[in-house]
Amino acid sequence: MTMQAPERILVVRLGSLGDLIHALPAVASLRAAWPTAEIDWVVEQAHAELLTLVPDLTRVIVLGRRTAGGWWSTIRELRTRRYDIAIDLQGLVKSAALARGSGAGRVVGFDRAGLREPVARLFYSESVVVGEGRHVIEKNLALVRALTPGSQDPKTPTTTLHFPLAEAASPALDALRTQGVGDFAVINPGAAWPNKRWPPQLFGEVSRVIRSTYGWTPVVLWGPGEQAIAQAVVDGSVGAAVCAPATTLADLVAIARAAKLFVSGDTGPLHIAGATATPIVALFGPTTPARNGPWDDRDVSISRYDSCDCHYKRQCHRQPTWCLGEVTVEEVTQAIARRMGGA
Numbered sequence: 001m002t003m004q005a006p007e008r009i010l011v012v013r014l015g016s017l018g019d020l021i022h023a024l025p026a027v028a029s030l031r032a033a034w035p036t037a038e039i040d041w042v043v044e045q046a047h048a049e050l051l052t053l054v055p056d057l058t059r060v061i062v063l064g065r066r067t068a069g070g071w072w073s074t075i076r077e078l079r080t081r082r083y084d085i086a087i088d089l090q091g092l093v094k095s096a097a098l099a100r101g102s103g104a105g106r107v108v109g110f111d112r113a114g115l116r117e118p119v120a121r122l123f124y125s126e127s128v129v130v131g132e133g134r135h136v137i138e139k140n141l142a143l144v145r146a147l148t149p150g151s152q153d154p155k156t157p158t159t160t161l162h163f164p165l166a167e168a169a170s171p172a173l174d175a176l177r178t179q180g181v182g183d184f185a186v187i188n189p190g191a192a193w194p195n196k197r198w199p200p201q202l203f204g205e206v207s208r209v210i211r212s213t214y215g216w217t218p219v220v221l222w223g224p225g226e227q228a229i230a231q232a233v234v235d236g237s238v239g240a241a242v243c244a245p246a247t248t249l250a251d252l253v254a255i256a257r258a259a260k261l262f263v264s265g266d267t268g269p270l271h272i273a274g275a276t277a278t279p280i281v282a283l284f285g286p287t288t289p290a291r292n293g294p295w296d297d298r299d300v301s302i303s304r305y306d307s308c309d310c311h312y313k314r315q316c317h318r319q320p321t322w323c324l325g326e327v328t329v330e331e332v333t334q335a336i337a338r339r340m341g342g343a
Contacts, residue, residue: 017268204236
């Protein structure tokens with residue numbers, strides 16, 4: 001399925017942060033195929049800041065308030081753009097409805113097997129078979145390649161994936177430098193789901209090993225409501241780690257890009273680190289790294305997915321034998337040594 005060069009393209013991917021990152025190579029592929037096209041992206045307010053760092057986009061359209069009036073306001077704005085094609089990279093009824101509501105001449109999404117909500121297929125004029133068991137990045141690229149002239153869909157070498165994220169000023173990174181932090185590793189203990197959070201005390205012990213082995217300062221990230229978790233990591237490190245300042249999404253990109261190493265559970269900042277090619281050690285419990293983990297073959301994922309009984313559940317239902325709780329400090333530090341090549 002190919003098409004004539006469109007003048008205006010709409011990408012629909014409302015959230016979450018990690019999934020926005022996973023969609024960036026697809027946008028880069030669109031830009032490479034159609035250099036003169038206008039490419040817009042509609043997104044929820046919480047993540048709009050990240051997209052301002054994407055130079056391949058013409059404009060970022062923020063979804064209105066979660067009311068009927070807010071949605072209609074957004075749809076009216078989309079319709080003024082007169083899109084040739086709308087591409088739904090989310091696969092939900094709400095995202096498919098926005099793509100259809102945009103008035104685009106063609107509305108394209110995943111086939112039923114690739115959708116999170118199969119009813120979304122009813123809103124598309126065309127669907128693309130993307131295959132099952134693939135990483136989200138590869139699914140997104142497969143959809144776009146089906147539309148762009150002369151494209152094929154081989155597995156993309158992980159080191160050639162392009163994530164168009166511009167560099168931006170970072171007051172948080174500047175503050176770390178002012179505090180005397182030179183080379184550093186990032187420890188990211190938080191996650192929206194409690195089931196994805198490795199114990200802060202264990203992150204603290206890993207921080208001590210990083211400091212003593214590599215000489216790097218462990219910098220502990222935190223988001224809204226997570227400052228106590230970050231402080232618990234610092235306390236558990238017995239002086240090895242420091243808390244990061246409050247961060248914006250632009251700060252997260254800059255800090256990840258400057259880090260020597262990024263240690264984290266399955267959460268948005270982890271995927272930002274992947275987009276900046278920072279070495280990663282990732283901890284996975286109820287979610288699978290095969291679908292949405294680090295994509296660089298050099299990164300190391302410690303996974304308990306195969307033994308987890310709470311797949312894609314916010315809370316563990318198997319306490320006290322919680323799958324992530326079985327991951328040891330030694331296992332993580334050995335993974336760090338593998339990723340860093342024994343440095």
